[in-house]
Amino acid sequence: MLKFIRRFWIVVLLLITACSPVAPITSTPAPTAVVDDLAQYKPALITADQNDLAQLDHPTRYNLTLQYDPATPTLTGVEDVRFFNHQSAPLNEIYFRLFANYPDSGGKISVSHLSVDGAAASATLETQNTALRVGLSQPLAPRAEADLHLDFVVTVPRDSTGHYADFTATDSVTTMPTVYPLIPAYDSQGWHTELPPAYGDLVYADASLYAVTMTVPTTMTVIASGTTTRKDDNNNGTTTWHIVGAPMRDFDLNVSAQLQKTSATLGETTVNSWYDPADADAGKSALQFATDALRIFQNNFGTYPYRKFDVVETPTTAGGIEYPTLVVVARSLYRDPRNRQYFEFATAHEVSHQWWYGMVGDDQVNQPWVDEALAQYSALIYEEDLYGKDAAHQVMRNNFIGLYNRAKNAGQDMPVNLPVAAYDEATYGAIVYGKGPLFYDAIRTKMGDALFFKFLQTYFQRYRYKIATSDDILKTAEDVCNCSLQNEYQEWILSPQK
Ligand SMILES: [Zn+2]
Structure with a gap:
């Protein structure tokens, strides 16, 4: 993330701490449905990098079935996760992060129907309701895997200014960063369930595989991490978007009936700039900044392997925020010509996070x-x-x-x-x-x-x-x-x- 303090180009990054006992979440068994096929993720990557998938050692797989209702506004989801124990010791529990419950976000997530390998499981909330501890009835042995299933409902705050306004439903765009349950990194310190102050980034997670369907009103566009492979009209006023993304540490989701798009190509990668109709010139500038940055960083660091990159104008009060295959940049920078240099610098900073944080991951909470x-x-x-x-x-x-x-x-x-x-x-x-x-x-x-x-x-x-x-x-x-x-x-x- 990048925080701009106006007097200078003062760049500060943004993002989250806590632990409270919570009532157990009751659950009933539910079927798991993770498809065992790497081929489905290949459309997320350019041809030359599709073999990257086979080189990953049992990455976590997320299957998300999502539905957005702008009237409430809520995001309803069914989540199936295949998790592999890479540790040398058995695991007695698996954690999910529930960042939609971050204290000042204004939003909320509740989880139900939790199961592990088809058997009902119980869980407890910790760290100000941002960590869900799933106890395992049988320890998960080293190099064994577990299929987890859960349902969730996210209440999206309207016009929220909490947490740098990164999670909010507005007239122009609804932004939903990491609002689904996400398995955090497990390293030599164990499970990472810390919550940094609001000016730090939240996500510390492993590169994973995502297959997502998102159903929205047909009038809305889905702007998300990964690549859209298909759209199905449901003939009831809704459309279902099919998205794959891999390898990614996170999945960012935005929906809008208003933002417009201008695009460019860089090799096999499509670069999209999404902007408010009132900011068309700045939207074109953002496309130029992002395309130049991707080209310059590829030349200096190594290939950008994904088929798609989005830069999205949002109401965030951070300068910008990074997500896999997508960055958001503050509307205030699109609308202030005196800050054009900072608009460009902030966009380049966020694009570089595709390499640093996105592909080369790190503990953003403890070693930012x-x-x-x-x-x-x-x-x-x-x-x-x-x-x-x-x-x-x-x-x-x-x-x-x-x-x-x-x-x-x-x-x-x-x-x-x-x-x-x-x-x-x-x-x-x-x-x-x-x-x-x-x-x-x-x-x-x-x-x-x-x-x-x-x-x-x-x-x-x-x-x-x-x-x-x-x-x-x-x-x-x-x-x-x-x-x-x-x-x-x-x-x-x-x-x-x-
Ligand atoms: Zn940053």
Whole structure:
């Protein structure tokens, strides 16, 4: 995410903490219906990258059957998930995140009819109702899988300003980020059910496979993560959209009867810009920014493998927010010509998250710099590619150095590699978004351009569809340059130590 504070190009990212006992959720057995066929996901990817699917080790599979009713407004869903235990120890429980229950979102999700392998299961809510703990009657053995089934109903808040207005039903567009139950990452710390402050991103999850049907009034368009493969008119005023997406950590969903579209192609990828009819010029600019950014990042990092990319104008009060194959950018940036530079920078920042967060995953709650500092530096690479080194230096001075120096001069310098919750909102922006990218500038100066860009390509290849950590960034850079970067890492990432 990217948060804009108007006076400067102050970029701060956004997003969520908690634990309360909750009544058990009663359930009845229900059939599971996960289709065992990788072929169905291939339309999500360009031809050259469709074999990526076979290289994934038993990714989680989500089958979602969704229905949106704009009158209420509610999203009703049936979810079937096949989950594989990648750990060396048996699991006694599986968690889902229920981010629609985030405390200030204004929205709500309730879950029912939960079953595991066809047998009724019970669950308890934790972490301010944002984590659902499903107890397993039999521990799930290492390298065994379980089929989970549940029904859910999401109440979508109208004109909500909570949580950067990222989850809201408005006249122009309804935005529903990660509102279905999502299985979080399980790593050496166990299940991740933390809730960061509102200015941090929420999702820490593994790359998964999605097959989704979404039924909406025929007058509405579905703008979602993944690729639409078919639309069926139900002859009752509704249309069912069939969507596949893979490998993706998350599934973002928007519906609109108002947004218009302009498109371009980049190889086999279709790039769509969705904008309010009043913002047609800015919508065309967003398409240009996104297409240029995808091209520049492909050239510098590695292939964008998906068949589709969307940039969507929404009422969010963040500068922009990233999702798989889709980013949203704030309407306020479409409508303020004085902020055109920031509109472009923010769009490039969000597009780069397809590589950093989307394909190379990270713990956005506990190590947010892993994707955010590199997204900032990637936006600088975009500026340099299109407008030259002088323009890029100006961006670095204004955006990164100025932002960081104001915090440092105020006695608020901190290490970069801390959890979102270790910072307040302003310091989070200054340290992670201002100081963090200066680490990349320092190691680029030391390594030289050729090795620096080789490092970025190697880092992308090593961790594509996996999870990367702070240590992985440092190790990969040192491997590529065959040099020590401990001084740069100490100065820019670990200092000042208390
Ligand atoms: Zn970001």
